[in-house]
Amino acid sequence: MRFAFDEDQRLFADALRKMLAEQCTASQVRAVWDDGVGHDPALWARLAEMGVIGMLLPETDGGLGGSMVDAVLLFRELGRAIVPGPVIESMAIAGPVLAGSKWAAGIASGELVATAELDGTGHVPHASVAHVVLTPEGLLDLAGAEIDDAGGIDGGRRLGIVRGGGLVDHDGRSTADAVDLDAARDRAAVATAAYLIGASEAMIDMAGEYARQRHQFGKPIGSFQAVKHLLADALLKVEFAKAPTYRAAWSVATGAADVARDVSMAKALANEAAHATSRAAMQVHGAIGYTWEADLQLWMKKVWALERAYGTTSWHRRRVSSAVLSS
Amino acid sequence: MDLTATPEQETFRAEARNWLEANVPAEPLPSFDTAEGFALHRDWERRLSDGRWSAVSWPEEYGGRGADYLSWLIFEEEYFRAGAPGRVNQNGIFLLGPTIMEVGTAEQKARFLPTMASSEIVWAQAWSEPDAGSDMASIRSTATRDGDHWVLDGQKIWASRAVWADWCFGIFRSDPDSERHRGLTFILCPLDAPGVTVRPIRQLDGDTGFAEIFFDGVRVPVENTLGDEGRGWYVAMATAGFERGVSLRSPARFTEAAARLIELWRTHADPADLALADAVTDVWMQAEGYRLHTYQTVTAMLDGTPIGSESSLNKIFWSEMDVRLHELALDILGPEAERMHGPHERWVDGFLFSLSGPIYAGTNEVQRNIIADRVLALPKGV
Structure with a gap:
């Protein structure tokens, strides 16, 4: 182990x-x-x-x-x-x-x-x-x-x-x-989950950087608890999507019996983490986050495309569900 | 990466499973927050200790097995699988014990660890005070030096297990001119010492799991100081690190509870209710995710990476998952869940207990501040 x-x-x-x-x-x-x-x-x-x-x-x-x-x-x-x-x-x-x-x-x-x-x-x-x-x-x-x-x-x-x-x-x-399309889809889902995790980490970094620089009420907005907690919650979701994604990679690599369940768990959790992070990062950026000019949009739009490619959150959750709830 | 167990780990698992199957009481014990239940849990701890299963990760000389953290996780999986009793001396074995091993003197290790492993002495924690909860650095209870003794005065509150425990550990202000984190000293104190008054507090679940402790001129020998005088905050933080890290809530507790939740869903839920099925699936994924995350953390610890502020992430994650898991169980039970004493008592009790998780050992809001400040490097707020 x-x-x-x-x-x-x-x-x-x-x-x-x-x-x-x-x-x-x-x-x-x-x-x-x-x-x-x-x-x-x-x-x-x-x-x-x-x-x-x-x-x-x-x-x-x-x-x-x-x-x-x-x-x-x-x-x-x-x-x-x-x-x-x-x-x-x-x-x-x-x-x-x-x-x-x-x-x-x-x-x-x-x-x-x-x-x-x-x-x-x-x-x-x-x-x-x-x-x-x-x-x-x-x-x-x-x-x-x-x-x-x-x-x-x-x-x-x-x-x-x-x-x-x-x-x-x-x-x-x-x-x-x-062609084993199921295996190809599983590889795509794990790769996308890992890609979404990386994109999410970058968005948290960007939002953190903005929160350190942007001042309102005479203070950096990152000193306000409401802002801190938005980003802490995003980080929580991202951190707890990592180990399931790495485990799914291992299940794909070894042809584990539970590979479908493990892959779907990874994609569902990475989808949710990336989506929540995109929302938190945009909220921290305020109006700037709603502009074409801010780089954040490039990352958010990547997430919004990939969270629905190779299986949506609910599709993958249903696949996990049928694996774990069936007796 | 290799996510399969080694032959040695499988042997260890089989040994633990066999011992637990032969020794775990057939009927659940009464709550350890009752007089009868406390005594029965102490007996159980003694039996565990006789089999050298009470502190598997401790060195053999103190009653452990010298098992690494991965083996400890395996033991925990077997422990919860067997439905074994709750750990009445958890404050000692999982919080104070590791701290004594880290900062205690050789004499303190020999004096306190074996009796802790056997639960001859059961420990209570005494951190919070009426005006020092989330803001723990506001501690006002004092330790005044008098020759080779400390004299303790003040009041602690929310002291878990203090009603029936033998000793307590906590931090006291030993430098009257100090403020905040400085000038605090970590002291171990018997609860039957003259001047100690324990006043039980009835919890949400009706039991007296915690108490107020009043110290009125309590004399304690200076040998009971853990770590350096004036450095108590940092000694306590080491303990809090363990508590929020992996030892307080091992993943097996939640994977086992999630398995029971799925069994409840199978026997009681309408399978056509997909919203409920999805919610149960979500909480199963959280429990499984916490297990995987812990295996990753523990592998890193074995490689020499100490657990730091990320332990705040763990604490938020498991405490919120635990509430969600029990809320779902009550939802599956529907109106049956109103009944306190019946076939589903364990779920109702578990729900009430789970609600303490987001509050104790540092509220989840404080944990979010810690993550924001130390992991995300956001500017300090208030």
Whole structure:
């Protein structure tokens, strides 16, 4: 029994955090929003070079051959910096499904960008920046497809409506039958939970910083108990979503019997923590929090997009419920 | 990361389970906040101690097993699974004991720890005063030096277990010119010493679980000072750290209660009531989340990371979860929950007891201030 990450896992996450602090700043994220594409190819190349994109791909595909336990802290760091583009879709969904196929090496090297659409919405996140889309029907090659921009509340996750494109073979597994969609959805949910936790930690930091600087009634607003308690309650939810998320990563990595229950518990708790944190952080910012100018909006909108992707809170709660209440 | 138990841990678990199955009383004991129940709980503690199960994480020389914190968590899981009695000497074994091990002299360890492990001496805590509750640094009870004795004067209140306990521990102002956190000394005092008057206070649940303690010229030898003179606040904070950290409310208490809640839901609730099913699921997730969080914290402690202000997060989390869990049980029982003495007495008692959680050991509002100041680094307020 040892509920801790090993030194390599922690050092890799630290290195990623440091890189992102320099190369994925709020103004860079804002620039990605403003260019209307929702993707930063230079940053993507850097992530691939570090091995982040290929963490869950086998070494024979140019990946690092890691498990979800190796990857979960990376997702948290990607979320802290709200890295734009299909990191969750490439790393956690399409990548492992395409392992061993002719597409895998390109995904690991960053030259081929894969996304995924598993929620049956009719729009594809990150469609305009991706080469292939994993769908429940199979793998869709976007070469020659027409993509209409459907916007998206999060400018780092633009949605596209795809017309055309063709289902293609990925080494004899071209049909939906060959893909374990439940496992792919579980990986997506854990990755998203960790990403939401990282984004929440960043919002608490931003709100704390604002509360130290902003003065009213002659005092920093962070000295008022009403403000302190808002942020303490947000932190409480975030801190108690972490261990369940790490446990879910372990259950995915080891194929534990309770994996569905554990994954859903993580996503439900991370959703709630991230949503509550977005509300608290905005309230602490006051009117500034309601502006386009404040960076907080970039993080809040990321949360509002991802808390409903790969299973809403109530969907996941029902899945936990059927696991724990059935005798 | 490896979330499976080692063979040694499984062996330890089996040993604890076997002993508890053979020894736990078949019928629940009366409340330890009654005269009869207190005596029966002391007997139970003695039996635990004879089997060396009363303080498993203590060193063997003081009656423990030298078990690490992970093993302690396993023991707690088995303890609650077996439905074993509440720990009447919790103030001693889980609060004062670890503090004596940290700051006590060799003589104090030899004198106080073995009798604590066996519950020959049951301890009460004496922190709060009428004007020093959340603002504990306003303590006014005094300790005046007279040769090789302290003379204690003043009044303590909300002293848990003081009605039937043997000794108490608390902090007293030993420097009359001092203010706030300075000039306080941590002193251990027998409750049958001349000049001590204990006045029971009846709690919300009708029992006398706490009391006022009046000190009127009580003479205590200076050997009963724990830690340095004038440093009592910091000694007490070490105790409060343990109390709010992991030892006061081990996760097993809540995972076991959540399992009982689910059983109650299965036998009493309408499964078509999805709002109720969701609420039960939420509280199960909280109990399970607290268990996982504790395993993570304890692994970090074994790696040498001390538990700090984050323990305030734990205290808020488990106390609010406990209230919610019992509220839900009463909701499932519906009008049956009005009945105090009946088949569901344990849930009604548990509900009343849970309401003390957000208040004692530092109110949850004080805990939120601590988190804001020390974890979030927000500016100090009032």
